[in-house]
Amino acid sequence: MFDFKEHSHRRYNPLLEQWVLVSPHRSKRPWSGQNEKQPTESLPEYDKGCFLCPGNERISGDKNPDYTGTYVFQNDFSALLPQTPSLPVSDDTDSSLQNRLLKAQNARGISKVICFSPKHNCPMPALSIEEIENVITTWQSELKLLSQDYLWVQIFENKGEAMGCSQPHPHGQIWANDFLPNELHKENVALKKYHDENGSNLLLDYALLESSLKERVVVENEDWIVVTPYWASWPFETLLLPKQPLFRLEEMTHRQSHHLAKILKSLTVKYDNLFETSFPYSMGWHFAPYFKDNRSIEHWQLHAHFYPPLLRSASVKKFMVGYEMLAEAQRDLTPEQAAHKLRDLSEKHYLFD
Amino acid sequence: MFDFKEHSHRRYNPLLEQWVLVSPHRSKRPWSGQNEKQPTESLPEYDKGCFLCPGNERISGDKNPDYTGTYVFQNDFSALLPQTPSLPVSDDTDSSLQNRLLKAQNARGISKVICFSPKHNCPMPALSIEEIENVITTWQSELKLLSQDYLWVQIFENKGEAMGCSQPHPHGQIWANDFLPNELHKENVALKKYHDENGSNLLLDYALLESSLKERVVVENEDWIVVTPYWASWPFETLLLPKQPLFRLEEMTHRQSHHLAKILKSLTVKYDNLFETSFPYSMGWHFAPYFKDNRSIEHWQLHAHFYPPLLRSASVKKFMVGYEMLAEAQRDLTPEQAAHKLRDLSEKHYLFD
Numbered sequence A, B: 001m002f003d004f005k006e007h008s009h010r011r012y013n014p015l016l017e018q019w020v021l022v023s024p025h026r027s028k029r030p031w032s033g034q035n036e037k038q039p040t041e042s043l044p045e046y047d048k049g050c051f052l053c054p055g056n057e058r059i060s061g062d063k064n065p066d067y068t069g070t071y072v073f074q075n076d077f078s079a080l081l082p083q084t085p086s087l088p089v090s091d092d093t094d095s096s097l098q099n100r101l102l103k104a105q106n107a108r109g110i111s112k113v114i115c116f117s118p119k120h121n122c123p124m125p126a127l128s129i130e131e132i133e134n135v136i137t138t139w140q141s142e143l144k145l146l147s148q149d150y151l152w153v154q155i156f157e158n159k160g161e162a163m164g165c166s167q168p169h170p171h172g173q174i175w176a177n178d179f180l181p182n183e184l185h186k187e188n189v190a191l192k193k194y195h196d197e198n199g200s201n202l203l204l205d206y207a208l209l210e211s212s213l214k215e216r217v218v219v220e221n222e223d224w225i226v227v228t229p230y231w232a233s234w235p236f237e238t239l240l241l242p243k244q245p246l247f248r249l250e251e252m253t254h255r256q257s258h259h260l261a262k263i264l265k266s267l268t269v270k271y272d273n274l275f276e277t278s279f280p281y282s283m284g285w286h287f288a289p290y291f292k293d294n295r296s297i298e299h300w301q302l303h304a305h306f307y308p309p310l311l312r313s314a315s316v317k318k319f320m321v322g323y324e325m326l327a328e329a330q331r332d333l334t335p336e337q338a339a340h341k342l343r344d345l346s347e348k349h350y351l352f353d
């Protein structure tokens, strides 16, 4: 008899229209590979060598103001710049191999850094609800500003050295693009298809389904739900969804913002409690792109992805390597097992509370 | 004036039908994030604690034979098993949300390990041409065997701790699947489309184009070419291509095998020489799937991808994290710059020769 907790199977990710291989029996595998370095000392509230602390000088020579809430500045090493010159236009009638196989496109944009708090030692789970609301408000004002010029604005955070973060000072990033990046393009196609076929919104349908089933719910309040999606690739991957239609982050009511701050706090506290460590992840927001024509965005629904790499402990992560890069993402524990573990954890932080 | 070496742009990957963001000016960014651990001591030729050395006992209790060439055995912690029970068949007329959004599929297969050599301290670049030919022959016989039962057979190697490898003994893996994994599905669609539209083979066209242009060629011989593809995501990513039509690894002539061994040696020696370290990567083979119906595979061409994570030195790697996971792969140095560096390196190994 087939048992989802025991037998290998594939699950379908309707957002990216691809599969993930689930091999639950493989959790028993021993690990003698790389261990992640653990932060050994606790951080001070202010670090004079930090580029992001208030009043300090950055590598560019600019000086940070004595900020007290959030602080946004342009990345000193932006991957995207607004003034990039235009590529020569390619000739559509040119059927040479070169023209067919070597295709390039303009990429303009802007990259910003957002410090979540002046305190060097206060990541998201250590912030108060008010401070998190302040982060949300900052995201919203940046979106209002950048959406005037750009088609897409990616808000994200790389947390922890294991996720390529090089500055321990709590911060996120905002990269605005004059193009629709791959992942957004894929979601746009899949959400549209579902909407056309079913006359409803994929992610709203999904939020309500999970809210009724309960088995993959990590935490839930009146306006929001966090689940380990049925198709999660990373061991403790989660998806944060509103329970009402909501195209974009700028369109929330005060109540929704407040509840969002609360659920962000609950989730990040649980993450830290899981292995009693400052839990690394990359997280980011997806929502209706700022199409400049009048095309419909009805199929869109705001959501945040959390992609954390840890698998078994603070130092053992999942490697998405050989098979995963060349063939298909593969996971060991099931999303239901992950949800169960996260759900059972306290919302009181093991260190900060 | 637009300059590919200076200005941000996107490049199109025709194999996966997606884009990559190239930001050459960003190479100047300082790095104060995670450093990869460097292997400090040289390995012995035989290690009595190694699960893969000849004559040793594995974790399963099985004992390795005193092998002298390559050695293949079934993975003691396989992600896939041949005897997995069947999933209950889903009801197509059931239009419930659950049936629509929670889709699963059978996944059967087998996972094997292939030791490249009895010598614990001899990775690919330290093997002789004859020993590499022996590895190729082993790949071929496994393919002949496994293709009878399976639709896809993924041959790959995770090399180095940075790529999730937990056993330093030089080895690769072979995962056979009764389904077509995502990446193969994408390539199948893209190769077919190109073939239908142009009447020629995308990867053969590409190999010949690069062979004439030279600027992205890393190493080349009569039968094979290694390039940093125009659309490479990883800093020193390469693509190994035959210069004649070739559907699969089992179909090579003796000369092609011999030249393949030579080019694998050249490439892996160059990789090691780049940062004078045992260069980590995930590599693997893609070729025509073993479709069980009589459908055409004319659009297919054998190729190998090498995905190495290092960026600036033996200890600083590129992190494909926040923006990359949520939006689009991003690279700093251009593929042309990477090819130039690799091409100029000696084919004499900094340590073994």
Ligand SMILES: O=P(O)(O)O[C@H]1O[C@H](CO)[C@@H](O)[C@H](O)[C@H]1O
Pocket (backbone or CB within 6 Å): A033, A318, A319, A320, A321, A322, A323, A324, A330, B158, B163, B164, B165, B166, B173
């Ligand atoms: O099979 P191994 O070497 O134990 O494991 C390694 O390769 C696998 C296939 O790419 C991955 O799923 C694992 O995350 C990685 O650690």
Ligand SMILES: O=P(O)(O)O[C@H]1O[C@H](CO)[C@@H](O)[C@H](O)[C@H]1O
Pocket (backbone or CB within 6 Å): A158, A163, A164, A165, A166, A173, B318, B319, B320, B321, B322, B323, B324, B330
């Ligand atoms: O922008 P940072 O923090 O310097 O860099 C980090 O995030 C970027 C965006 O995800 C990645 O491209 C880098 O590889 C990563 O190290």
